[in-house]
Amino acid sequence: MEPQSLIIWLMIGAIAGWLAGVIMKGYGFGLVGNIIVGIVGSLIGGWLFGTYAVGTSGMLGAIIGATIGAVILLLLLRLVRRA
Numbered sequence: 001m002e003p004q005s006l007i008i009w010l011m012i013g014a015i016a017g018w019l020a021g022v023i024m025k026g027y028g029f030g031l032v033g034n035i036i037v038g039i040v041g042s043l044i045g046g047w048l049f050g051t052y053a054v055g056t057s058g059m060l061g062a063i064i065g066a067t068i069g070a071v072i073l074l075l076l077l078r079l080v081r082r083a
Helices: 003-024 030-051 058-082
Strands: none
Touching (some): 030 058
16 A cells, blocks of 8 residues: 555545544544544445445545444444443
8 A cells, every 4th residue: 555545544534533523423532533433434334335336436435435434333332332
């Protein structure tokens, strides 16, 4: 993986994690936590979009998919904490 790709990947993860935290209100994990939530969210979003044959393209599509996945991850975390 080229350094540029890694930096873009981390930026998308940070943006998606931050957006998911804003959407879910009260889930701020700091920069590193947001990157981790965003990266895991991008895996969830990529799997989900791939399963339902929804295509995303470009940087905006990657951010949207990762944000949706991160919101799902935060919802699951919220359910686990309540149990």
